[in-house]
Amino acid sequence: MQPQTAAVLNQPSIAASRFDHAIFITVTLLYWSTLYVYVPILTPFMKESGYSDLLIGFVLGSYGFTQMFVRFPLGLLSDKLHKRKPFLMLGLLTGALSCLLFTIPGSWLWPLAGRIMSGVCASAWVAFTVLYAGYFVSKDATKAMSNISFMTVTGQLIGMILSGWLAGAYGWNAAFYAGIALGLVGLILAMAVKEPREGVTRAPISLKHLQEVVRTPSLIQVSTLSILAHCVLFITMFGFTPLKAIALGASTSQLTAIVIAFMVPHAVTSLFSGRLIAPRYGTWNVILIGFALSATFTIAIAYSPSLGWLYATQALNGLAQGLYFPLLLGLAIQPFEPSKRATAMGFYQAVYSVGMFAGPFLAGFVNESFGRDYGFWLGGVFAIIAIILSLIWKRSPNNTIH
Numbered sequence: 299m300q301p302q303t304a305a306v307l308n309q310p311s312i313a314a315s316r317f318d319h320a321i322f323i324t325v326t327l328l329y330w331s332t333l334y335v336y337v338p339i340l341t342p343f344m345k346e347s348g349y350s351d352l353l354i355g356f357v358l359g360s361y362g363f364t365q366m367f368v369r370f371p372l373g374l375l376s377d378k379l380h381k382r383k384p385f386l387m388l389g390l391l392t393g394a395l396s397c398l399l400f401t402i403p404g405s406w407l408w409p410l411a412g413r414i415m416s417g418v419c420a421s422a423w424v425a426f427t428v429l430y431a432g433y434f435v436s437k438d439a440t441k442a443m444s445n446i447s448f449m450t451v452t453g454q455l456i457g458m459i460l461s462g463w464l465a466g467a468y469g470w471n472a473a474f475y476a477g478i479a480l481g482l483v484g485l486i487l488a489m490a491v492k493e494p495r496e497g498v499t500r501a502p503i504s505l506k507h508l509q510e511v512v513r514t515p516s517l518i519q520v521s522t523l524s525i526l527a528h529c530v531l532f533i534t535m536f537g538f539t540p541l542k543a544i545a546l547g548a549s550t551s552q553l554t555a556i557v558i559a560f561m562v563p564h565a566v567t568s569l570f571s572g573r574l575i576a577p578r579y580g581t582w583n584v585i586l587i588g589f590a591l592s593a594t595f596t597i598a599i600a601y602s603p604s605l606g607w608l609y610a611t612q613a614l615n616g617l618a619q620g621l622y623f624p625l626l627l628g629l630a631i632q633p634f635e636p637s638k639r640a641t642a643m644g645f646y647q648a649v650y651s652v653g654m655f656a657g658p659f660l661a662g663f664v665n666e667s668f669g670r671d672y673g674f675w676l677g678g679v680f681a682i683i684a685i686i687l688s689l690i691w692k693r694s695p696n697n698t699i700h
Contacts, residue, residue: 314433318492322433323449325386325491326426328484330453331460332393333419335477336400338458338553339465340409341541346470349406351538351670355662357406357413358537362528362654364417369651373424373644374508382429383493387485389422394481397474417651424644431631431639432494443628444572451565451620458561462554494636511634511641519691520629521649523585526684527622528653530596533661533677534615535560538670539599539608545670546605559609560616567620572628581625582692586685588621593681600671653680 336343344354376385392415399412427446434442457480464472511517531537535557540548543556567575576584595615602608630646631639657680661673 314492319433321487321490321492322430325390325484325488326430326446326449327453327456328480328487329386329390329393329419329422329426330450331457332390332397332477332481332484333416333457334454335457335461335464335480336397336473337454337536338461338540338557339470339473339550341538342544342550342553343465343470344406344409345541345544347406347409351541351665352662353406355537355658355660355665357410358532358662359655359657359659360410360413361417361420362532362651362656362658364414365421365651366648366655368418368421368648369424370644370648372421373428373641373647376425376428376644377638377641381493382425382432383488383491385422385425386429386491387488389419389426390481390485390488392416392422393419394478394485397477397481400474401471421647424647427627427631427643428639429491429494432636441573441628443631444569444624447568447572447620447624447627448565451561451568455557455561455565458557459554462550462552462557465553466550508641511638512645514633514642516633517630517642517646519687520626521646523589523622523684523687524626524630524646524650525653525656526680526687527589527592527619527626528650529657529660529680530592530653530677531619532654532657533673533680534596534599535612537658538661538665538673539612541670542599542602542674543605543608546602546608548605552605556605556609556612560612562616563613564616564620567617568624571621572624575621576625581629582688585622585625586688586692588618589681589684589688591615591618591621593678593685596674596681597678600674 341354341358344357349357372385376382396412396415396419399408399415402408427443430446431442457477460476461473464476539556539560540553543553548556571584592615595611595618598611599608599615602611627646631642634642657677661676664676665673
């Protein structure tokens with residue numbers, strides 16, 4: 299790379315003001331709130347409707363299954379058009395539509411359609427991450443992703459706190475109606491988001507460059523680890539943990555407490571993982587510690603004798619997962635120049651969508667066959683596999699991650 303090129307790549311794509319950051323942060327919080335405003339009550343809602351764990355796992359898994367096929371093409375299209383903002387707006391619109399579909403009574407096909415539409419909504423996250431990275435110099439990609447990981451968790455937390463309160467006070471559909479409102483407000487505000495202008499004069503990414511992106515060893519490594527990380531997450535907090543809480547006697551308001559116990563440590567750790575912890579202790583070491591703790595406290599869910607113990611497992615699991623998620627996200631795009639980042643992020647997010655599908659789907663099958671606690675054991679096994687792979691790649695002589 300020529301020195302002049304390196305200098306260009308280390309400049310932010312636009313001079314983003316505090317107002318630009320504030321608008322983007324607000325829209326991002328609304329986006330994630332729309333997506334997650336019903337997540338804590340989804341499995342209890344479906345269970346009360348008479349659906350089996352297997353069918354619940356299938357509906358939950360459709361969220362990730364959709365993203366497997368939509369995220370990567372959206373990343374390619376975003377690079378080709380040199381536009382991110384229209385995809386932000388698409389995400390908010392489909393998020394609101396997803397919530398609307400859940401309010402239609404009758405067949406289980408409506409929750410399935412709603413969850414599939416939420417998968418389309420989540421696929422727009424490619425554009426959010428790349429647009430925000432354009433507000434920072436290239437070398438600060440990990441810092442940017444720590445920030446956006448904090449926004450992600452905060453938005454999810456806002457939505458999930460609203461979920462339990464609304465369901466308890468006004469019924470299941472209140473959470474879905476709130477999601478519609480949040481999505482539409484976000485859609486309006488997204489019109490004010492400032493679009494990075496990087497790559498306006500560049501040609502669309504070529505097939506040769508596409509092959510270079512998807513064959514990058516570090517991208518393959520972090521994508522594989524992220525599959526396993528999302529298997530754990532969508533088996534636990536975003537999957538069957540709420541049903542475990544219900545089995546232990548939790549009310550809808552106590553489901554909110556379970557969410558807070560998980561999401562607050564997750565948010566705080568996400569904010570500092572890339573900024574302070576990884577630079578001090580090493581990226582691979584932090585990833586390893588995160589997966590080791592996550593394996594321990596995922597398995598511990600199965601042995602929780604009371605809601606108090608369940609709160610503790612969620613707090614510690616939230617902390618553990620907050621260690622590695624922002625690091626994996628930042629590492630996915632760090633090696634690439636801005637014009638290739640949406641493609642890299644699209645590939646990364648499409649690949650980890652396998653975990654969103656496989657985790658709850660396989661856990662639903664295991665739960666139905668052997669009992670729900672065995673599904674948490676399955677989540678622990680996925681985390682242990684991630685530990686083994688991390689140890690292998692950390693010791694590899696070709697390792698480029700430090």
